[in-house]
Structures are given as C-alpha cells and as structure tokens.
Amino acid sequence: MLRLEEVSVRFGGLVALSGISFSIAKGEILGLVGPNGAGKTTLFNAISGLVKARGRILFEEKDIVRLPLHLRARAGIGRTFQIPQPMHHLTVRENLTVAQVFGAGKHDPARIEEILEVMNLSAKADQDAATTLALQELKRLEIAKALATEPKLLLLDEVLAGLESQAKRTFMLKLRELHALFGLTIVIVEHDIETISNLCTRAVVLNFGQLIADGTPDAVFRDPQVMKSYTGTVDA
Numbered sequence: 001m002l003r004l005e006e007v008s009v010r011f012g013g014l015v016a017l018s019g020i021s022f023s024i025a026k027g028e029i030l031g032l033v034g035p036n037g038a039g040k041t042t043l044f045n046a047i048s049g050l051v052k053a054r055g056r057i058l059f060e061e062k063d064i065v066r067l068p069l070h071l072r073a074r075a076g077i078g079r080t081f082q083i084p085q086p087m088h089h090l091t092v093r094e095n096l097t098v099a100q101v102f103g104a105g106k107h108d109p110a111r112i113e114e115i116l117e118v119m120n121l122s123a124k125a126d127q128d129a130a131t132t133l134a135l136q137e138l139k140r141l142e143i144a145k146a147l148a149t150e151p152k153l154l155l156l157d158e159v160l161a162g163l164e165s166q167a168k169r170t171f172m173l174k175l176r177e178l179h180a181l182f183g184l185t186i187v188i189v190e191h192d193i194e195t196i197s198n199l200c201t202r203a204v205v206l207n208f209g210q211l212i213a214d215g216t217p218d219a220v221f222r223d224p225q226v227m228k229s230y231t232g233t234v235d236a
C-alpha cells in the first residue's frame with residue numbers, strides 16, 4: 001500500500017530523517033517507535049504532505065512525494081495530531097463535516113453519524129468541541145476527524161498517550177474495531193512497548209532520523225541496539 005524509498009527531511013542544517021526505506025502492506029497495524037526527537041512525527045508529516053521530503057513515497061504505486069496535502073488526503077491518507085486540535089466554535093459534528101469535505105471531497109451525513117456512533121460521540125455531537133470535551137473525548141474526536149476523511153491508511157500520532165491503563169486497553173479494542181470495520185491500514189506512533197506488542201504485527205524503530213530496526217515487536221524489542229536507543233542501556 002505504501003512504500004518509502006530513501007526518504008529524507010532536513011530542517012536547515014538538521015537532518016530529521018535520513019534515507020528511510022520500508023513498505024507497509026494493506027491491512028497491517030504497524031507500530032512506529034523510537035525515542036523523543038527520533039523523527040516519528042516528521043515521518044507522518046512527510047507522508048501526509050505537511051513537510052517537504054526527498055526520495056520517493058509511493059502510495060498505491062503512485063509517487064505522491066510532490067502531491068499537495070489535500071490531494072494526499074483525497075487519495076486516502078488520514079492522520080491524527082499529537083495534540084488534538086478541534087476547530088474552535090464548531091460543534092463535534094461540524095468538526096467532522098469540515099474534515100470530511102476537506103479529505104473526502106463530499107458531505108455524507110450518514111457516514112458522519114456512523115463515525116459519531118462508533119466513536120461514542122453521538123451524545124456530544126452538538127456541543128462545542130473545543131470547550132466541552134474531556135481528554136479522552138478529544139482523542140476520540142481526533143480519530144473521528146481522521147475517519148471522516150475516509151482514509152485507507154490511517155496515521156495515529158500518540159493517540160494513546162496520557163491515558164491510564166484501563167482507558168488504554170479500551171482504546172486499543174476500539175482501534176482493532178475500526179481496523180476491521182473500515183478495512184484500514186494503520187501506523188501508530190506509541191512509546192509503550194507493551195502496547196505496541198499487543199496491538200501491532202510489526203514495529204519499525206527510528207533513532208536520530210534513521211531506521212534502526214524493522215520486524216515483529218518481539219524481535220525488535222529484543223534487539224540490543226533498539227533497547228539502547230530506547231533506554232540508554234542494554235539488558236544483560
């Protein structure tokens with residue numbers, strides 16, 4: 001579904017990503033991990049079109065590296081942001097409508113109602129999104145907005161961060177449900193090793209803008225180089 005070939009991103013003199021190459025198959029749930037500043041969000045920005053990248057980014061066999069952001073959304077790349085940012089003064093439903101028109105190029109109220117229902121937001125649909133939602137609800141809205149763009153590939157940036165363990169488990173079940181219901185391919189940035197091991201079939205590890213491991217979560221988290229990058233130490 002997605003193939004990255006030698007993808008690099010620079011910010012002035014800083015190399016945020018260097019020669020990243022890997023593929024994601026349709027239907028995978030891939031964990032993207034690595035320490036702070038490794039380049040995970042920058043990779044999401046490069047794929048979704050928020051930053052300029054060098055190299056090739058092939059989505060369903062077409063090179064999208066020069067395609068503007070909105071056309072990448074139209075092609076089926078949806079994403080969330082680390083800090084949920086609902087549009088101020090708009091209700092939850094209006095937030096989804098704007099996302100849908102931007103990403104899917106149409107207004108389909110039935111689909112919006114379906115998303116509100118599946119994300120447990122129906123009761124909040126007519127409330128002001130920015131001022132009345134709790135953290136968990138904001139996170140559900142962030143995912144709902146991405147779903148409204150009708151993605152085939154969904155990039156989730158730390159959507160589980162800050163949740164306590166029971167809420168995290170509930171959220172993980174929801175992600176599995178969405179994966180099956182909408183036939184999604186998912187890449188999720190997440191720091192917690194246990195979560196990645198439970199949720200993902202594969203993990204890709206970045207460190208200082210380079211890909212240092214790619215494999216099953218079990219294999220990746222036994223790799224001494226990965227453990228060193230993650231914790232600064234190597235298990236004996």
Ligand SMILES: Nc1ncnc2c1ncn2[C@@H]1O[C@H](COP(=O)(O)OP(=O)(O)OP(=O)(O)O)[C@@H](O)[C@H]1O
Binds near residue numbers: 035037042
């Ligand atoms: N717009 C920008 N301008 C300049 N430098 C940037 C910009 N965005 C990111 N960077 C730098 O690029 C590097 C990678 O940052 P990025 O946010 O992608 O890391 P990350 O792995 O997502 O980190 P975290 O886990 O803390 O979110 C960092 O050194 C960061 O300071």
